[in-house]
Amino acid sequence: MYRDTEDFVDKYLKELRENNAAVFVGAGLSRAAGYVDWPGLMSPIAAGLGLDIAKESDLVALAQYHLNANATNRHQLNQLLIDEFSDLKEPTDNHKLLARLPIHTYWTTNYDRLIESALEAGGRRVDAKYTNEQLAMTRRGRDAVVYKMHGDIEHPDKAVLSKDDYERYHNSHGPFVTALSGDLVEKTFLFLGFSFTDPNLDFILSRIRTRFTQHQRQHYCLAKRRTRLKNESKAEFDYAVTKQNLVTRDLLRFNIKTIFVSDFPDITNLLQTIEHRYRRRTVFISGSAADFSPWSRAAMEEFLAKLARALIEKDLRISNGFGLGIGGAIVTGAVQQIYSTRQRSIEEQLMLRPFPFGISDATEREKTFKRYRNELIEQAGIALFVMGNKEAEGKIISAEGVRAEFELAKAKGLYLIPVGSSGFMATELWNEVVADIATCYPKNTKKIGSLLKALGQPVKNPNELLEPLLKLIDHLTKE
Structure with a gap:
């Protein structure tokens, strides 16, 4: 150019x-x-x-x-x-x-x-x-x-x-x-x-x-x-x-x-x-958690809040559907960082769309959720996937909604960052991206692959993932 x-x-x-x-x-x-x-x-x-x-x-x-x-x-x-x-x-x-x-x-x-x-x-x-x-x-x-x-x-x-x-x-x-x-x-x-x-x-x-x-x-x-x-x-x-x-x-x-x-x-x-x-300055965070293993709920919420604060500090915008178990921590970290400076407003840097789970008709609910996801994702350039599990009939299973958001983000050409270490659907998605890294990231494949692989390694505390995760986001926002 x-x-x-x-x-x-x-x-x-x-x-x-x-x-x-x-x-x-x-x-x-x-x-x-x-x-x-x-x-x-x-x-x-x-x-x-x-x-x-x-x-x-x-x-x-x-x-x-x-x-x-x-x-x-x-x-x-x-x-x-x-x-x-x-x-x-x-x-x-x-x-x-x-x-x-x-x-x-x-x-x-x-x-x-x-x-x-x-x-x-x-x-x-x-x-x-x-x-x-x-x-x-x-x-x-x-x-x-x-x-x-x-x-x-x-x-x-x-x-x-x-x-x-x-x-x-x-x-x-x-x-x-x-x-x-x-x-x-x-x-x-x-x-x-x-x-x-x-x-x-x-x-x-x-x-x-x-x-x-x-x-x-x-x-x-x-x-x-x-x-x-x-x-x-x-x-x-x-x-x-x-x-x-x-x-x-x-x-x-x-x-x-x-x-x-x-x-x-x-x-x-x-x-x-x-x-x-423009879009890569907005990070869409997808995820849900009824079970926080392999970590504690407190550790995961601390990680998410720190991540949100770091993204806002880098002048990035966060898009989020207030997923079960993770939405509150993201909002807490983002708002604290936004309020730490008078130069920013919540509306400018945080797009929050809680899903209307109260819709009883299954067809109408699915139609509404699809539109919701589309509006959240189409404004972003980077999609981050964390955990992705829910409780169904007394069992903890992977959340198909996180998979749907992954497929939509992939179709719209977003950079895909599953945090594999967090388990459940995020691990499944991480395996897919790593296995097809050259297609997902045709440029700088080696460097991106190295940072992405670090997000799939077992760690005692999720805060250990912040450094490679933020390095990867930094790289993608400047590519």
Whole structure:
């Protein structure tokens, strides 16, 4: 990974952890889903005017020419929007990745609903804003706001398309200008699929630049570096590269740094890297205990509390379902460490979801437990498995719930750390991971294998496992 790219990933991750990250999505992402881009949308309009869309760069003016020629009648433009954007397309991998990141603010100039669909499919509650009136209202329980500054396909007659629309924008959509200006000052934006030819955004960025000359917030743009097209002459290619370099330098006036990739799939890979590195800062702890052998309950609770304190001290987040016999100790250690500094809050570093065991219907209970586990695990990057036993019909048996969480964590690509020394299901899982260490940990297999094997050796006191366990977690959070 190039130094600029690594620097971007590190800094954007920091903004994600501090809830300061935002995204601005342009037509490029929608095109990858099968929707037309602006030239594709305006192609029949250009043809009707006797123009060649390939030769036109000012497409806003093109829409205005059409209105001028039709006595400002928008019917054909509205019908074009309906024809091109009414079909429900599947969100791309990039949409899904963005929806899984802890981003709460999304801006777009697109009319489609790909962002909303990706967010909703991920279980998030979306508050979409595309009218001034909607800005004054808040959807209850929302965890993502999508600002559609040029309108929505459900209202094509109000979509921002022509010069008239753009010239009136600051009067007709003044609250959107104010909201975006505020977000650009307070949040770090990642621009994707955006060409920076939109006059509204240019005006807003210019206002911010003149007001915060030396104190603009850093923003980023992911873009594909220009490559030579088929049948393109060297002179045409050189011209395109020169233009791209000039635009890139001009964006620096607004403190927007362009991160170039070689090809579009590299953007997906970069977003996957960001998601992976963000998630590995959260440790999911799975386990249950009705029987604490080979140790005492007091020894195991001391170990779990110390482990939780150490994880919080390392600025990691803990995700836990408050398993029988282990949940209380984890909460105790985590809360004590969180309260030891005023810089942290429980909500930021401890995600606790006690299972609703009171559901009497077996089918409904299983359905609820599955969703619970999925929500707990999908936010983590490391899964730790301890003990895993329960009492059934007077006997102590391995807990199948811990096995279910292991399989789910494995399917979602989490780093798997069973503490084999703790017995029961954890031992069974440890044996499986050690036997297939190269598959579970294809990188640094030898070092990870050595640390993992130490977690399966018999010890008199579980505290002896803390050092190799924390060393392994340290290694995985930095890999």
